[in-house]
Structures are given as C-alpha cells and as structure tokens.
Amino acid sequence: MPVSDEIRWGVVGPGRIAGNVMADFAHVPGARPVAVASRSADRAAAFAQRHGLERAHGSYAEILADPDVDVLYVATPHPQHCAVALAAIDAGKALLVEKAFTATTEGAREVVGRARERGVFVMEAMWTRFQPAVVRLRELVDDGAIGEVRSVQADLGVAREYDPADRLFARELGGGALLDLGVYVVSFAQMLLGDPDTVTATGSLFPTGVDAEAALLLGYADGRSATLTTSLRYPTPGQARVFGTAGWIDVLPRFHHPRTIVLHRSGAEPEEVTLPPSGTGYAHELAEVTGCLRAGRTESAVMPLADTLAVQTVLGQAAEQLGVRHAEDPHALG
Numbered sequence: 021m022p023v024s025d026e027i028r029w030g031v032v033g034p035g036r037i038a039g040n041v042m043a044d045f046a047h048v049p050g051a052r053p054v055a056v057a058s059r060s061a062d063r064a065a066a067f068a069q070r071h072g073l074e075r076a077h078g079s080y081a082e083i084l085a086d087p088d089v090d091v092l093y094v095a096t097p098h099p100q101h102c103a104v105a106l107a108a109i110d111a112g113k114a115l116l117v118e119k120a121f122t123a124t125t126e127g128a129r130e131v132v133g134r135a136r137e138r139g140v141f142v143m144e145a146m147w148t149r150f151q152p153a154v155v156r157l158r159e160l161v162d163d164g165a166i167g168e169v170r171s172v173q174a175d176l177g178v179a180r181e182y183d184p185a186d187r188l189f190a191r192e193l194g195g196g197a198l199l200d201l202g203v204y205v206v207s208f209a210q211m212l213l214g215d216p217d218t219v220t221a222t223g224s225l226f227p228t229g230v231d232a233e234a235a236l237l238l239g240y241a242d243g244r245s246a247t248l249t250t251s252l253r254y255p256t257p258g259q260a261r262v263f264g265t266a267g268w269i270d271v272l273p274r275f276h277h278p279r280t281i282v283l284h285r286s287g288a289e290p291e292e293v294t295l296p297p298s299g300t301g302y303a304h305e306l307a308e309v310t311g312c313l314r315a316g317r318t319e320s321a322v323m324p325l326a327d328t329l330a331v332q333t334v335l336g337q338a339a340e341q342l343g344v345r346h347a348e349d350p351h352a353l354g
C-alpha cells in the first residue's frame with residue numbers, strides 16, 4: 021500500500037458512532053479524514069459537509085476505488101462489516117473495523133485470513149485497550165503490582181426499550197447484548213487472562229432471537245476464571261475488577277473507557293490513578309492505526325488479530341449456547 025506522510029482516512033457507514041469519532045481526528049497528528057461512503061449519496065454529502073471532508077461517495081464500492089484514501093474506518097452494523105472488509109482488503113485498503121469485528125466467528129476468521137494473506141493492516145476498533153488508564157493498568161499488572169492475575173470480573177449493561185427494527189435488537193443487523201456490549205467484557209478478560217479453555221453462558225432472548233442478557237463464565241485449565249455480565253435489559257454500573265495473588269485493581273465505571281483505576285496492593289492503602297483520554301477517547305485507537313501504517317506494520321501489537329479472533333470465538337460460543345443464530349450479510353457492499 022502506498023502510504024503518504026499523512027495518513028488519509030475514509031469513513032464507511034456514516035451513522036451515530038462515525039459522527040462521534042470524527043471530532044477526535046483533531047487530536048491525532050498525521051491523520052486526516054478526507055472521504056466518506058454511504059449507501060446514499062445524500063447522506064454521504066451531508067456527512068462530508070458536516071465534518072469538512074473533501075469527498076463524498078454514494079456507495080461503499082466507490083470509496084474502495086478512491087486512490088487517495090489509505091485506510092477505512094468501517095462503522096456499519098456488525099453483519100455488515102465482513103463483506104466490506106474483505107473487499108477493502110482486496111482493494112489494498114488498510115482497515116479499522118468497529119467492534120464487534122464481525123457477527124460470526126467464521127466471518128472473523130475469513131477477514132483475518134485475508135488480511136494476513138494480502139499483508140494488509142487490519143485492526144478491531146476496541147478503543148478500551150488504548151485508553152490511558154487501561155494502558156497504566158496493564159503496566160501495573162506486568163510489573164507485578166497485584167501478583168499473578170487469577171480472575172477478572174466485568175459488567176456492561178444498559179436498559180433499552182425493545183424495538184425490533186433497531187440495530188440493537190434486529191438479528192439481521194447483529195443485535196443483542198453480546199455483540200454490542202458483551203464484546204467489551206470478553207475483550208477485557210481476554211486481554212488480561214488470554215484465551216479461555218471453557219465458556220459457559222446463561223441468558224435470555226428477545227423475540228427477534230438475539231440475546232437480551234448474558235452471564236459468561238470463562239474457565240482456564242489452571243483454575244483462573246472470568247465472570248462477565250452484559251445486558252440490554254437492565255442497567256449495570258460498567259465496572260471491572262482484576263484480582264491477583266497480591267491485591268486487586270478496580271476499574272471505575274465505565275470500565276470500557278475509564279478515567280480512573282484504583283490499585284489495592286495487599287496490606288497497603290488504595291492508590292487512585294486518574295488518566296483522562298484525549299478527545300472523547302477515540303483518538304488513541306486512531307493514533308495507533310496511523311502510527312502502525314506509518315511504520316509499515318500489518319497488525320497492532322496492542323489489539324492483535326489473534327486476540328480479536330479469540331474474543332469473537334468466545335462470543336460465538338456464548339451465542340450458540342444461548343441459541344442465537346447470527347449470520348454475515350453477503351450484500352453489505354451494496
């Protein structure tokens with residue numbers, strides 16, 4: 021991929037999150053958003069005007085053929101990531117793909133396989149891993165501040181009014197708590213404990229067949245564990261705790277973009293660490309991708325594709341146990 025000094029970004033799927041992320045480009049040196057693609061030329065033009073972008077494309081295929089875009093930020097609903105990502109990789113475009121990476125484990129395997137085969141940079145937009153407070157948490161854990169990590173707890177839930185047409189509830193749009201919010205609790209546990217040996221899920225479904233709530237127990241052969249809760253049916257604080265043999269760390273709500281962690285070393289007074297994010301918190305993942313592309317990397321060391329695959333596998337196993345049948349949308353490119 022020919023990469024200019026300045027990394028030129030394109031947006032695919034100008035919905036809610038794409039609009040929010042745009043403001044954070046101002047905090048990322050070397051990154052410039054230049055183009056947007058929508059399934060509608062009018063929506064593309066309106067988004068481009070609102071965010072000062074040079075070019076508006078009225079189809080996703082069009083932006084893949086835009087030679088002056090280095091990397092695409094894919095912000096479509098979950099089943100509409102895979103087909104777009106595969107075509108983008110074939111077109112040589114680097115990718116930042118919103119969480120959950122895909123709707124299915126098979127879809128994730130296909131995208132990761134294609135990216136590796138073609139040597140194209142791809143990263144899941146798991147912004148949690150780049151939050152300064154989470155980076156500090158990992159440093160503390162690596163330094164042995166709480167001894168050996170044995171268990172992780174995390175919850176992330178909201179109470180949303182049921183609307184079968186909304187992407188949060190519609191199966192064809194990858195609805196359900198697991199893909200939208202569960203991905204955060206699973207990714208957080210996977211980051212600290214690695215890939216689990218067993219996954220046990222309990223939960224309930226909405227009438228559309230997607231999960232309304234889920235509790236997950238991740239088991240490791242050596243006795244470590246994670247207990248995780250996610251829901252679109254009831255609110256939870258959004259807290260995480262990391263337990264080690266010499267103490268624990270509280271990640272204060274909401275843990276998926278925290279400002280503050282509290283270190284409890286055994287026998288010592290708690291130590292509070294506050295590290296606010298840049299912008300609204302999306303700047304860090306944008307900076308990671310921009311930096312990786314400038315350095316010629318094909319993967320992020322902080323959010324590697326192997327971790328994305330492991331997380332998607334856990335989500336897939338949990339969905340299967342709950343009886344949720346997700347599928348990729350083969351027509352997502354239009």
Ligand SMILES: NC(=O)c1ccc[n+]([C@@H]2O[C@H](COP(=O)([O-])OP(=O)(O)OC[C@H]3O[C@@H](n4cnc5c(N)ncnc54)[C@H](OP(=O)(O)O)[C@@H]3O)[C@@H](O)[C@H]2O)c1
Pocket residue numbers: 032033034035036037038057058059060063064095096097098100118119120145147187193199200352
């Ligand atoms: N990181 C975060 O904090 C965060 C927060 C919220 C959401 N997300 C993630 O971002 C992604 C999008 O979420 P969102 O809340 O922004 O969704 P949204 O508001 O519904 O926007 C999604 C956009 O995707 C496009 N799209 C493509 N195919 C579609 C289809 N079949 N049906 C509906 N829209 C389709 C639409 O744009 P056009 O039709 O104009 O192309 C739409 O505006 C999801 O993966 C979600 O999990 C991340």
